[in-house]
Amino acid sequence: MAENLIKPENLVYKKTSVMTDKVMHYCPGCGHGTAHRILAEVIDEMGIQNETIGVAPVGCSVLAYNYFDVDMTEAAHGRAPAVATGIRRVFPEKYVFTYQGDGDLAAIGTAETIHACNRGENILIVFINNGIYGMTGGQMAPTTLEGMKSSTSPRGRDIKTMGNPLKITELVAQLPGSYFVTRQSVHTPGSVRKAKRAIKKAMEYQKLNKGTCLVEIVSNCNSGWKMTPVQANKWMEENMFPFFPLGDIKVPQE
Amino acid sequence: MTEEIIIAGFGGQGVLSMGQILCYSGVMQGKEVSWMPSYGPEMRGGTANCTAIISDNSISSPVLNAFDTAIVLNQPSMDKFEDSVKPGGLLIYEHNGMTRKPRRKDINVWAIGAYDESLKMNNVKVFNMIVLGGFLKIKPIIEMGNVIKGLEKVLPERYHHLIPLNEEAINRGMSIISQENKV
Amino acid sequence: MKELRLMKGNEALAEAAIRAGADAYFGYPITPQSEVIEYLMAENPAERTGMVVLQAESELAAINMVYGAAGCGKKAMTSSSSPGISLKMEGISYIAGAELPCLIVNVVRGGPGLGTIQPSQSDYFQAVKGGGHGDYKLIVLAPATVQETVDYVKLGFDLAFKYRNPVMILSDGIIGQMMEKVELFEQQARSTEEPEWATVGKKPGRDHVIVTSLQLQSEEQEKVNLRLQAKYREIEKNEVRYETIMTEDAEYLFVAFGSAARITRKAMEMARAKGIKVGLLRPQTLFPYPYEAINKLADQVKGILTVEMNAGQMVEDVRLAVNGKVKVEHFGRFGGMIPNPDEILNALEQKIIGG
Ligand SMILES: Cc1ncc(C[n+]2csc(CCOP(=O)(O)OP(=O)(O)O)c2C)c(N)n1
Numbered sequence: 001m002a003e004n005l006i007k008p009e010n011l012v013y014k015k016t017s018v019m020t021d022k023v024m025h026y027c028p029g030c031g032h033g034t035a036h037r038i039l040a041e042v043i044d045e046m047g048i049q050n051e052t053i054g055v056a057p058v059g060c061s062v063l064a065y066n067y068f069d070v071d072m073t074e075a076a077h078g079r080a081p082a083v084a085t086g087i088r089r090v091f092p093e094k095y096v097f098t099y100q101g102d103g104d105l106a107a108i109g110t111a112e113t114i115h116a117c118n119r120g121e122n123i124l125i126v127f128i129n130n131g132i133y134g135m136t137g138g139q140m141a142p143t144t145l146e147g148m149k150s151s152t153s154p155r156g157r158d159i160k161t162m163g164n165p166l167k168i169t170e171l172v173a174q175l176p177g178s179y180f181v182t183r184q185s186v187h188t189p190g191s192v193r194k195a196k197r198a199i200k201k202a203m204e205y206q207k208l209n210k211g212t213c214l215v216e217i218v219s220n221c222n223s224g225w226k227m228t229p230v231q232a233n234k235w236m237e238e239n240m241f242p243f244f245p246l247g248d249i250k251v252p253q254e
Numbered sequence: 255m256t257e258e259i260i261i262a263g264f265g266g267q268g269v270l271s272m273g274q275i276l277c278y279s280g281v282m283q284g285k286e287v288s289w290m291p292s293y294g295p296e297m298r299g300g301t302a303n304c305t306a307i308i309s310d311n312s313i314s315s316p317v318l319n320a321f322d323t324a325i326v327l328n329q330p331s332m333d334k335f336e337d338s339v340k341p342g343g344l345l346i347y348e349h350n351g352m353t354r355k356p357r358r359k360d361i362n363v364w365a366i367g368a369y370d371e372s373l374k375m376n377n378v379k380v381f382n383m384i385v386l387g388g389f390l391k392i393k394p395i396i397e398m399g400n401v402i403k404g405l406e407k408v409l410p411e412r413y414h415h416l417i418p419l420n421e422e423a424i425n426r427g428m429s430i431i432s433q434e435n436k437v
Numbered sequence: 438m439k440e441l442r443l444m445k446g447n448e449a450l451a452e453a454a455i456r457a458g459a460d461a462y463f464g465y466p467i468t469p470q471s472e473v474i475e476y477l478m479a480e481n482p483a484e485r486t487g488m489v490v491l492q493a494e495s496e497l498a499a500i501n502m503v504y505g506a507a508g509c510g511k512k513a514m515t516s517s518s519s520p521g522i523s524l525k526m527e528g529i530s531y532i533a534g535a536e537l538p539c540l541i542v543n544v545v546r547g548g549p550g551l552g553t554i555q556p557s558q559s560d561y562f563q564a565v566k567g568g569g570h571g572d573y574k575l576i577v578l579a580p581a582t583v584q585e586t587v588d589y590v591k592l593g594f595d596l597a598f599k600y601r602n603p604v605m606i607l608s609d610g611i612i613g614q615m616m617e618k619v620e621l622f623e624q625q626a627r628s629t630e631e632p633e634w635a636t637v638g639k640k641p642g643r644d645h646v647i648v649t650s651l652q653l654q655s656e657e658q659e660k661v662n663l664r665l666q667a668k669y670r671e672i673e674k675n676e677v678r679y680e681t682i683m684t685e686d687a688e689y690l691f692v693a694f695g696s697a698a699r700i701t702r703k704a705m706e707m708a709r710a711k712g713i714k715v716g717l718l719r720p721q722t723l724f725p726y727p728y729e730a731i732n733k734l735a736d737q738v739k740g741i742l743t744v745e746m747n748a749g750q751m752v753e754d755v756r757l758a759v760n761g762k763v764k765v766e767h768f769g770r771f772g773g774m775i776p777n778p779d780e781i782l783n784a785l786e787q788k789i790i791g792g
Contacts, residue, residue: 108495
């Protein structure tokens with residue numbers, strides 16, 4: 001029965017060819033896969049697969065270079081914006097993106113993030129904020145919420161000793177070098193469509209050479225948060241979104 | 255006496271903690287012990303294993319490529335470790351979820367239905383303790399009293415009321431394990 | 438009463454730090470040593486002893502926090518694994534240059550680059566021959582058991598303060614992740630001393646203290662270097678530590694450190710069972726290195742095999758020690774692979790006995 005249905009004319013959805021066929025290592029329920037897909041779809045739709053160079057971070061998405069069928073470089077932890085700067089400076093006509101987690105972008109790589117954005121490097125930074133270090137097993141991230149438990153904040157994040165959760169996206173928006181800064185999510189069909197539109201806009205802006213675009217995607221980490229995927233999405237809506245409100249933060253003044 | 259054991263299965267089957275309990279029980283019995291896990295992100299939802307060594311003498315290498323006993327709790331683990339059992343050694347496997355039987359004829363093979371038994375006990379969390387019971391039946395290297403002391407050390411205080419349940423699981427494991435090949 | 442516990446190497450290390458009276462730990466998560474900071478956070482040493490524990494934003498920041506705290510005369514430490522240790526190298530050079538005591542732990546994983554998270558000894562050169570810039574030395578301790586890890590935390594702080602020099606514990610993924618029986622030493626009080634070289638706030642009647650590694654005049658910088666070199670010679674004279682096993686009648690010799698030495702010991706037992714008279718020398722300090730002991734054994738044995746989880750690093754020091762007297766070869770697995778006793782024995786037979 002199923003065989004009869006699998007015909008070209010019945011096709012309603014197809015994986016973009018900008019994604020490879022490698023089996024993803026992400027945990028079931030994780031947002032990374034969706035974020036990868038929409039970014040790949042944008043590259044596909046813009047027809048820029050051969051002009052795009054990506055930079056993978058250190059974090060759960062360290063193997064992103066296996067999944068995007070574009071040329072990719074794997075950067076050291078936190079250094080992706082510097083690596084991307086190097087690439088875009090020698091290839092000013094190409095599309096360059098980084099794909100980074102919160103530990104990578106907002107802890108060890110804060111300096112690189114701030115300075116790339118302040119110089120207005122013409123790159124796209126896709127920033128996945130899951131409030132935790134997923135890769136290394138659930139330690140506190142710069143974006144871990146107050147009171148939120150992690151393996152290095154076992155009694156909950158104590159602001160007095162561990163500092164405040166960092167809204168780096170708002171910070172970047174204040175820099176003269178940033179051009180388009182927005183915060184999205186990928187946990188519902190509607191939000192996926194919106195996030196994809198934002199990434200597309202940001203990619204298109206790269207051609208204008210007007211500055212850095214940063215798209216934050218607030219995402220879940222059900223493994224690290226020790227929840228089921230459904231619980232994690234609910235928890236994210238109830239706890240992450242109030243502190244990291246979705247929407248555009250800096251839009252180009254036309 | 256030296257017993258070199260590999261315990262392998264899915265993450266979540268209690269593979270690592272079973273090895274720890276065994277080692278802590280060994281400490282309680284005055285033995286030398288070492289426990290070495292596989293580690294890293296590849297373990298999330300994937301396979302996990304640990305090497306546990308219990309000996310009367312000080313232990314040299316904590317990592318080994320041949321074992322007196324392999325306890326394998328899923329098919330990938332059987333595929334990986336069946337050949338690592340020393341000739342004349344012991345292989346224990348959980349038959350639930352296996353697609354084939356062990357092939358070796360030069361080792362002792364015992365099977366255990368620990369998963370089904372844990373369902374009968376209404377508690378899949380004691381799965382690994384049932385397996386441990388099976389092992390201790392065949393290789394009584396640690397006395398029950400010391401296993402309980404080991405459990406007290408490994409389990410946080412708030413779970414100590416579960417120790418009798420674990421003891422029952424160990425006893426059930428001892429009674430349900432059955433031999434399939436003898437050398 | 439002695440306290441016997443079954444502990445993971447990384448957790449035992451963290452517990453030992455609290456008990457050694459450490460004042461501060463600064464770190465950043467990285468596999469296979471994240472348990473150190475996780476254990477410290479769970480134990481809440483701020484309440485137990487007043488020890489400060491902080492997750493820094495990077496290894497770069499962490500080592501510079503150590504620099505600051507060490508300059509205050511405090512027992513400060515950090516831990517990481519290979520890629521993170523590379524980031525710390527700049528700070529370590531500054532600490533060595535400013536002659537401050539501190540403890541640095543490297544739970545080595547396979548490299549280069551991001552490498553693998555599995556155990557390795559490929560940071561031997563980095564630890565022993567410099568790593569950072571400038572003519573400096575770390576005192577390098579190489580534990581082979583969880584117990585030694587614990588003991589070396591205490592010893593490490595003692596040596597660091599005795600010589601005002603950074604000390605590194607060179608561990609690896611095996612020793613960090615494995616559980617063994619350990620006997621923990623008793624809690625030591627945190628020191629209240631204020632060393633005269635420490636920035637503790639200027640006291641009336643004394644000059645202000647400057648912690649620095651900078652000299653504008655090269656004549657002055659040379660004096661600093663001469664002082665450092667004199668200190669290193671002193672360390673070489675006093676602090677060499679090693680263990681020998683079955684070397685009395687040995688015709689052949691293994692040299693191995695850390696977890697590789699344990700695996701080699703198993704190979705040695707297998708060789709002895711076959712009637713091959715082989716012994717093992719295990720350096721416990723990598724700087725200072727037991728050159729003399731190895732040189733003496735070279736008069737007795739017919740050949741030496743080093744076993745390392747790297748492509749051949751310590752073998753260079755063994756050759757220096759032996760100075761051509763007998764054949765010295767290396768056997769190694771690397772990239773996170775662990776040698777097994779069979780292949781070590783085989784290497785001894787092929788490269789040394791047969792060769
Ligand atoms: C210099 C260095 N320090 C530490 C690490 C270990 N490390 C790998 S991933 C990671 C955290 C990643 O967290 P995040 O950026 O939030 O991404 P996620 O895994 O949550 O997607 C750390 C600390 C490393 N690889 N290199």
